[in-house]
Amino acid sequence: MDKAGRLNLDAYKKLLSDQVAIVSIMWANNETGTIFPVIEMAELANAAGVMFHTDAVQAVGKIPMMLQDTKIDMLSLSGHKLHAPKGIGVLYLRRGTRYRPLLRGGHQERGRRAGTENSASIVGLGKACELALEYMEFENIQVKEMRDRLERGITEQIPHCFVTGDLYNRLPNTTDIAFEYIEGESILMLLNKAGIAASSGSACTSGSLEPSHVMQAMDIPYTAAHGTIRFSFSRYNMKC
Secondary structure (H helix, E strand, C coil): CCCCCCCCHHHHHHHCCCCCCEEEEECECCCCCEECCHHHHHHHHHHCCCEEEEECCCCCCCCCCCHHHCCCCEEEEEHHHHCCCCCCEEEEECCCCCCCCCCCCCCHHHHCCCCCCCHHHHHHHHHHHHHHHHCHHHHHHHHHHHHHHHHHHHHHHCCCEEECCCCCCECCCEEEEEECCCCHHHHHHHHHHCCCCCEECCCHHHCCCCCCHHHHHCCCCHHHHCCEEEEECCCCCCCC
16 A cells, blocks of 8 residues: 555555455545555456455445446445445345355345344335435535535645545545644544534544554554544535
8 A cells, every 4th residue: 555545456466366265355445535446456356266355335325336347246335324224234246156154044135144134224225325326426526525625624724734545536525634743532522512523543442552554554654643534524414
């Protein structure tokens, strides 16, 4: 990974061999929003005879996907990221993909997962997906404009801060801003008092004193890595 959070495909190619059972990579980074070349990586894995899974939790509903035109074997998503009920998700399996259930004991889900289906949440997720497709253009124009406006306002008015990740290839709704010389948790407390919901990119809440591993991989200065804040927008946000 380079300083913009981009993956090194040459290094990836060298790792593919008959000793690799499966590749699993997120479609877009959850902190920076940087989009990874998942389709190309899936093709390379397929050519090497390696199964390919992508965690598309952040990306589903934000960017177009035509899975039938890719070599992706498995894809997972979570409903709450596109305004569906919490606790519902999807595991996509390409036809013919070998699969061993984790939970056994019933015939539900064609024997792939035992237990009674959460029908209400399944319907909710289906409707949320329909709406996400309907508003995808809005996400990539209007929501992106709100994100960019926030970035300009913050970086122009506040010294010693900068946007992390790949600024030219990222999700339209996500921005991760690093503030030097201040802890992210302190910023979040002040934002919360102002009624603003955001999240810290650091691992402070997990009990670790180390900054986010993503920031470390991008070689973000230590003085700034502890002060990263992620802002996420949606079609339900409005301009002030």
